[in-house]
Amino acid sequence: GNSVTQMEGPVTLSEEAFLTINCTYTATGYPSLFWYVQYPGEGLQLLLKATKADDKGSNKGFEATYRKETTSFHLEKGSVQVSDSAVYFCALSALEGAQKLVFGQGTRLTINP
Amino acid sequence: DAGVTQSPTHLIKTRGQQVTLRCSPISGHKSVSWYQQVLGQGPQFIFQYYEKEERGRGNFPDRFSARQFPNYSSELNVNALLLGDSALYLCASSLENYYGYTFGSGTRLTVV
Numbered sequence: 001g002n003s004v005t006q007m008e009g010p011v012t013l014s015e016e017a018f019l020t021i022n023c024t025y026t027a028t029g030y031p032s033l034f035w036y037v038q039y040p041g042e043g044l045q046l047l048l049k050a051t052k053a054d055d056k057g058s059n060k061g062f063e064a065t066y067r068k069e070t071t072s073f074h075l076e077k078g079s080v081q082v083s084d085s086a087v088y089f090c091a092l093s094a095l096e097g098a099q100k101l102v103f104g105q106g107t108r109l110t111i112n113p
Numbered sequence: 114d115a116g117v118t119q120s121p122t123h124l125i126k127t128r129g130q131q132v133t134l135r136c137s138p139i140s141g142h143k144s145v146s147w148y149q150q151v152l153g154q155g156p157q158f159i160f161q162y163y164e165k166e167e168r169g170r171g172n173f174p175d176r177f178s179a180r181q182f183p184n185y186s187s188e189l190n191v192n193a194l195l196l197g198d199s200a201l202y203l204c205a206s207s208l209e210n211y212y213g214y215t216f217g218s219g220t221r222l223t224v225v
Contacts, residue, residue: 004155036216043203043218044156089155093214099207100146100169101214103155 006104023090117217138206
């Protein structure tokens with residue numbers, strides 16, 4: 001079946017540090033890939049997405065590239081801010097009768113000033 | 114435009130009771146999906162509805178049911194509540210052909 005594996009957290013960085021959160025996936029066919037962010041007490045917000053191999057999704061300084069050869073979609077940001085502190089979820093979408101998202105377990109990120 | 118709205122925001126129920134959660138999708142979105150997010154985990158797919166028909170169901174017991182109305186809003190019902198049903202229930206809506214799910218803020222259900 002389809003699955004997503006994220007690097008375990010929590011991750012703690014200092015402001016302006018470089019961020020990488022690893023995500024790998026297992027899927028049949030050609031899924032779309034996503035990163036969602038969840039701030040405390042809130043629902044999920046779509047951060048970025050990529051729908052085919054070699055696509056790069058980007059938003060708010062975050063980037064991720066769909067790597068089919070390594071089945072990966074790692075999230076990166078060059079200089080994090082305190083406001084980036086949240087839980088980040090990698091997810092894939094595969095049409096299996098239903099359009100459903102399969103999520104990783106989430107990575108909690110804390111940025112210290 | 115309003116986003117995905119869910120009600121209520123918080124709910125406390127007793128074991129064995131029944132609960133109904135509600136979701137209004139973004140205007141123009143015909144698909145609604147439900148997810149359960151247990152504390153510390155990623156969301157798990159429960160149902161997808163499109164044009165009032167169930168398109169898919171996750172690995173949840175028959176105590177969970179849902180429906181979609183002609184205006185595309187949706188209800189999720191859970192019968193015979195268990196302590197393990199305590200979670201954040203998220204609703205997401207999307208256009209006919211998926212290009213991005215938009216999630217609501219969720220209903221936090223606590224079963225005591």
